Amino acid sequence: MKCPLCKGTMGKSKTNLPYEIGEEYLVVVKGVPALVCKQCGEPFVEIAELRVVEKIVDSAKKDGITLGIVKYKEAA
Numbered sequence: 285m286k287c288p289l290c291k292g293t294m295g296k297s298k299t300n301l302p303y304e305i306g307e308e309y310l311v312v313v314k315g316v317p318a319l320v321c322k323q324c325g326e327p328f329v330e331i332a333e334l335r336v337v338e339k340i341v342d343s344a345k346k347d348g349i350t351l352g353i354v355k356y357k358e359a360a
């Protein structure tokens with residue numbers, strides 16, 4: 285696939301996804317599998333990975349984490 289911004293080549297890589305909800309809540313999910321543009325660095329995360337990220341953010345919320353960094357893991 286080509287980069288939607290610059291049409292550069294995308295390669296498999298990892299990215300960090302910040303999740304911000306309101307003013308009180310910010311969790312960064314680290315090491316999310318993504319396609320990253322080799323030219324401009326734009327990350328593209330697929331729906332399947334986004335669903336996992338949402339679950340990770342949900343369980344972090346349940347653990348009472350409102351500010352922090354959590355690692356991506358498939359089994360979340």
Ligand SMILES: [Zn+2]
Nearest residue numbers: 287290321324
């Ligand atoms: Zn690009």
